[in-house]
Amino acid sequence: MQSIDTYNGSSYYIDKVAVIDQNLITASSAGSLLWAKYIMENLKLYSAQTLDAWYHYFSTGQVEYFEKLMASINEENQ
Known part of the structure; x- marks a missing residue:
C-alpha cells in the first residue's frame, strides 16, 4: 500500500x-x-433562479428561500 x-x-x-x-x-x-x-x-433541469433558491433553502432552511423556490417553479410552469 x-x-x-x-x-x-x-x-x-x-x-x-x-x-x-x-x-x-x-x-x-x-x-x-x-x-x-x-x-x-x-x-439543465431548472432555471438558475430555481436552482439558486433550491440550494439556499436546503443549505440554510430559511423559509424565505422556500417561498422563492415555489415562486420560481410556478413561473417555470406557466
Whole structure:
C-alpha cells in the first residue's frame, strides 16, 4: 500500500467539497448538496433562479428561500 508521503497525485488535489469540470462531477461525503446542485445544473433541469433558491433553502432552511423556490417553479410552469 502506498503511503501518503509517496502519493504522486497531490498536485491534482482540489480542497473543495464538490467540483464540476464539464461532465465530471464529484464530491466528498460533505458535499452531497452541492453535488446534487451541479448535477441539476449540468442536466439543465431548472432555471438558475430555481436552482439558486433550491440550494439556499436546503443549505440554510430559511423559509424565505422556500417561498422563492415555489415562486420560481410556478413561473417555470406557466
